[in-house]
Amino acid sequence: MSNDDAFLLRMQGISKSFPGVQALDRVDLEVRAGEVLALVGENGAGKSTLMKILSGAHRKDAGRIILDGREVEIENPHHAQQLGIAIIYQEFNLTRNQTVAANIYIAREPRVRGLAGWLGLVDRPRMEADAGGVLARIRAKIHPDVKVRDLSVAQQQMVEIAKAIAVQAKLLIMDEPTAALGESETEVLFDTVRGLKSQGIAIIFITHRLEEMFRIADRVVVLRDGQRVGELPIVEATPDRVVQMMVGRSLREIFHKETAEIKEPILEVRGLTRRGAVQDVSFTLRRGEILGFAGLVGAGRTETARLLFGADARDRGEVLLEGKPLRVNSPSQAVKAGIGLVPEDRGLQGLVLKLSVQENIVLATLPRHSAAGWMNRSLVAQTARAFTQRLTIRTPHLRQQTMLLSGGNQQKVVLAKWLASQPKVLILDEPTRGIDVGAKAEVHALMSQLARSGIGIIMISSELPEILAMSDRIVVMHEGRIAATLDRSEATQELVMAYASGQQKGERV
């Protein structure tokens, strides 16, 4: 296998710079047919840039790309597709109001014979039959006739994969494909990936989740600061070794929990219900406590958070904040009552990306930063300065647009917004999704610090190591209900998964 001819793709000495940044510095990468290569690295390490060069979205400055033994110059996404390179981005490229079949054959729709075909009439029966064949090949149980908007996220991803297969892709690049998937959906995806592998397709798998890499990859390549720092066959890789290569520090420092004194209850939830989403959820959160919410995507964790925050209306249930009944019908009332919510999607729900760092930081506390409607601009700057320092938000200045910050720094701006509101209860929904390991460690340290200051923290996370490491107690949800409440000492990855997947039944508290 050490023979060069065994490689489907070889990238040699790839360099790419953007104004002010050397995004890639002489990077080599090679993949064999039928191999799953994990490409890991912190945000900004250059993974996406490298993949965008492969998919034709960016042009390289220097270096060579050899595909199937022939040097190629990838000119644009269409050209990459013709060469058999397909990429599935985190954000799907699907037209939601069209059918699955139309999406799979987008821009290549089969036409009927003759004049009508020449004029553009699509051969729908054939398109649907072909699409059905492609879907069967990846064993996806999706009807080609349904509209994409009616599919789950996992199913939409299957459509993306089918799209790639349909263009005879030899190399499939997947950018964080599991980010939006639950555990069982991830398993299905991995089965599909194994199937593609056995058909001789090469797969480059970008991920932040190390445990997944161990389950699916044959080999791992690590990038750091635009350079390739190393490569390991998966049998030789350990999480600690990979993380060390990525950041130059160990896993222990990333999930670092300091103990805080857990005091009296601050939030008591009794029988919280919203039909079709949340059923009879009860729990107690104490001051100084980090209460982890584990479960599969769609288990009702985010929905519970939205109910507590007044973003959705509850059908039933009682919530006590500091022993007093809490009635919130809108987020603005929740904010006034002392509840903060860091939502799961930074760009869509957490930040106004067009606005500056300082404007975002004071967004939840405008009344406090104003008098009789007039903004107190020096107070705004003062607050923003204090929090950028405290959270070490890296920005050239406070008036920088937040869209120009890295993911980790953006997340810290969202956190700063809620810290500025001095909440009693802070709900964090996937607080470290899609941010790099360094920033993750900083967010975790901050959570510990907040807990120590007496705030009650609810942390929803789909990353089990994070849940296990950071939580004092763990609420496991399954299909809208609480399946179990586990103490930190008794929780294991297996036990949490068993409850989350519904294999283990019977509520334990």
Next chain:
Amino acid sequence: MTEDPMKPVPRAAQRGAALRGIVRAQEFGVFLILSAMVLFLSVFTNTFLTSTNIFNILRAFSWIAISGFGECMVIITGGIDLSVGSVMGFSGLISAMLLRASGNVFLAVVGGLAVGAVIGLLNGLMVTKARLPPFIATLGMLLMARGLCYGLTGGWPVQDLPQGFRNLGQFDIPLFGAGVPLPLVFTIVVGVIMAVFLTRTVWGYRIYAVGGNEVASGLSGINTDRVKIMVYTLGAFLTAIGGILMTARLGVAAPTAASGYELDVIAAAVVGGTSLAGGEGTILGVLIGAAIMQVLRTGLVLTGVSAYWLQGVQGLVIVVAIMLDQLRKRRR
């Protein structure tokens, strides 16, 4: 990226940054276009650069600009108000009718403004509570308000308005031997108030926030519906000011008055750099945008080009101005 946000910036660097800030500012591009047009007309016609002409331009652009301030605000929240032309005509008409009925200028003006605000409130309620797309809600209002103009007058204009009222649009304040038109003064006062409102008040912050990301704003505790209702109401109120000034200037309230002005108003906002995607736009930009549209109109006449060409050239200027703006953004 790692620069300490606390570190004081040296004075010289500050000045350099200020200059660069001006050049990079949203308004700079359109300001260049306006300057070029003015320069061209000043050199190639001997009638353009006279105080009479300049003030005529400024008088006529007043109502478009004032209404444009409101439109800009609506567009910043990610909406659109198509009803401004009709609201302008309708509020002017109501003022004129109240004037004929009572003879009281104050009552007439207040009535016209109130009618404008109520229409804006209805727009806001349709957009937020009834969840209508702004385009549809205000398109309906465009027709309804215009329909009221025809219905209430039977198609006849309201004439013979007293001089006390007409002065609002026609009076010139003597200043250094020239007469500064009163509508221009209103425009500047309203413009300053609106600029301060948008950049210095809590409401301004909320408007930009809602336009930039409505979901995130809502989850930050901002009542987004209230912000939008306020914006549509205030927008139509400003349009009513424009409508009354226009009616006073013309001295007659025709049911067809200001028909099609919504396009001029939207063009002024958009040429001035207001982004239809929401979250971006400034009052200064609208002012320059409105000036460009008016200079264009007057300039063509002065250069002897047939008025039949006007719309075509206006369209061209809108498209070119937006293209330049896009180029500026991409380079940033």
